Amino acid sequence: MSNVVSHPGGLVLPRYPRIAGLHPPNDWPGYRSTRLRHPLLAPADLPQRLTEITGPLLGEGRLGQLDNDLTRQHDGEPQGQRIIVRGRVLDEGGRPIPATLIEIWQANAGGRYRHVVDNWPSPIDPNFTGLGRTLTDGQGRYEFTTIRPGAYPWRNGDNAWRPAHIHFSLFGRAFTQRLVTQMYFPDDPLFFQDPIFNSVPDEAARARMISKYDHSVTKAEWAMGFVFDIVLRGAESTPFEPAEADDDE
Amino acid sequence: MSERLPCTPSQTVGPFLHIALPWPDGPFVVPEGTPGAFWLRGRLLDGDGQPVPDGLIETWQADPAGRFDHPDDPRGAAKSDVPGFRGFGRSATDAGGWWEILTVRPGSLPSPDGSTEAPHLDVSVFSRGLLHRLVTRIYFPDENAANEADPVLAGITDPRLRSTLIATELAGGGLRFDIHMQGADETVFFDF
Numbered sequence: 001m002s003n004v005v006s007h008p009g010g011l012v013l014p015r016y017p018r019i020a021g022l023h024p025p026n027d028w029p030g031y032r033s034t035r036l037r038h039p040l041l042a043p044a045d046l047p048q049r050l051t052e053i054t055g056p057l058l059g060e061g062r063l064g065q066l067d068n069d070l071t072r073q074h075d076g077e078p079q080g081q082r083i084i085v086r087g088r089v090l091d092e093g094g095r096p097i098p099a100t101l102i103e104i105w106q107a108n109a110g111g112r113y114r115h116v117v118d119n120w121p122s123p124i125d126p127n128f129t130g131l132g133r134t135l136t137d138g139q140g141r142y143e144f145t146t147i148r149p150g151a152y153p154w155r156n157g158d159n160a161w162r163p164a165h166i167h168f169s170l171f172g173r174a175f176t177q178r179l180v181t182q183m184y185f186p187d188d189p190l191f192f193q194d195p196i197f198n199s200v201p202d203e204a205a206r207a208r209m210i211s212k213y214d215h216s217v218t219k220a221e222w223a224m225g226f227v228f229d230i231v232l233r234g235a236e237s238t239p240f241e242p243a244e245a246d247d248d249e
Numbered sequence: 250m251s252e253r254l255p256c257t258p259s260q261t262v263g264p265f266l267h268i269a270l271p272w273p274d275g276p277f278v279v280p281e282g283t284p285g286a287f288w289l290r291g292r293l294l295d296g297d298g299q300p301v302p303d304g305l306i307e308t309w310q311a312d313p314a315g316r317f318d319h320p321d322d323p324r325g326a327a328k329s330d331v332p333g334f335r336g337f338g339r340s341a342t343d344a345g346g347w348w349e350i351l352t353v354r355p356g357s358l359p360s361p362d363g364s365t366e367a368p369h370l371d372v373s374v375f376s377r378g379l380l381h382r383l384v385t386r387i388y389f390p391d392e393n394a395a396n397e398a399d400p401v402l403a404g405i406t407d408p409r410l411r412s413t414l415i416a417t418e419l420a421g422g423g424l425r426f427d428i429h430m431q432g433a434d435e436t437v438f439f440d441f
Contacts, residue, residue, distance in 0.1 A: 033378030
């Protein structure tokens, strides 16, 4: 089957193959909030046309100078372990995605979000908002300086705790590539009981949400370094693909 | 087949998305005062018909000429004649589940199979309790002929389901599009 679809006028569009079994099912009873928020009907088929293979290319105008350093957004320094989170945004073909907007948000070192609905007994840090933004560079690279977020309890069940994580929102270059995910930390003892982390069906795919400690990223007498690469759906790059590449999600 | 890198999976935005995702200018696909601009608004509702107060709606669309300022459009990237046209809208839902964007009507689009897509917006829905975004489309109520010829709508034969993709006109101007995540009024969502 051809990877491109042409029309009499010569309209040739890239195609972003679906990836079977990658994303979590929305019907996931262990995460209670899914109960009334997942569709019951089977999804309809949406062919990828012009609206799907394009997308917002949101640029520099959205960024402030300190948006990628969450430790310097207030008069004083936040509490906690200073860390660097660095990585690349690539597509499935290994091509870097340059100049794409990344937005992150997270709890403070004590596991408290600066948010009106978070009121568990761990203090707000007046020097930490927990919001970061950046654009990837020409090689798809990004870097944030922040504080290692704490784990926190939530009301999903008896003694339920979320593993420490940073929320990541990415656009890529096409509507099909839009992704919101969470970055976790290595060896977190809370993974076993977290229905959100474990909603991803494949163990190897779950592991891809866990950042890696990298001593070469760690800055001496300053900050520990973690690497988190993100891979978005990719357009097929070769003219002809076997039919099985055209699988269902 | 060339080797492919495995993708990163989706996770929920959770209840604290408001720290990062709403922008002051998020709802403005076009600037205020743009000729022909209208508000498109609606509610995000759960399976009990209750408002979802911690959701986020994003929209993406062509400009009124049916063009995208994007290099992957094979007709060429085209800057819109509408000053400040962004094509992208983003609105968090409020306590009543309401979201809104200010936009202009997109043009029709050519399709690789030779058919013509009716004016539409692509929509992503994010919320606490959604592990992966939901995707739907918004069509226009006064485009009957174009909607009849639209290849995506043509794939949805049940009139009840088809009607979930078409906005309704609001008295006093603007359009309304409610999104029902589950239940008897469930909106059509797409796999793509």
